[in-house]
Amino acid sequence: MPRQQFPADLFGAIRLNVMPTVQMTQHLYRFFPQLENRTITVSAGSVSEVLRAVNEIAPGFADYVLDEHGALRRHVMLSIDDTVVIDRKTLSDRVPDGGTVYIFPALSGG
Secondary structure (H helix, E strand, O other): OOOOOOOHHHHOOOOOOOOOOEEEHHHHHHHHHHHHHOEEOOOOOOOHHHHHHHHHHHHOOHHHHHHHOOOEOOOOOEEEEEEEOOOOOOOOOEEEEOOOEEEEEEEOOO
């Protein structure tokens, strides 16, 4: 019986949905050790949804990076891949499948 032939580009056209990842500075692991030494993957969505998902893993995380109005704190830098988040108030920037959210809180000291 002959094998079924598939078009050469069939499998190249199938896009695998890869969940976004979240990476952060080592400083945050001191406060949220449950995030250390693990790959943090979350569902694609808005930055707000991503931060809520991280907060489910590490309760209190959102309070650390967001102010009392739910906006990104002044001292926190957040980017999606190589683009700095534009909407710091409602966090509506979209995080695509396969994207990486980077969280950088400012450090002080001498």
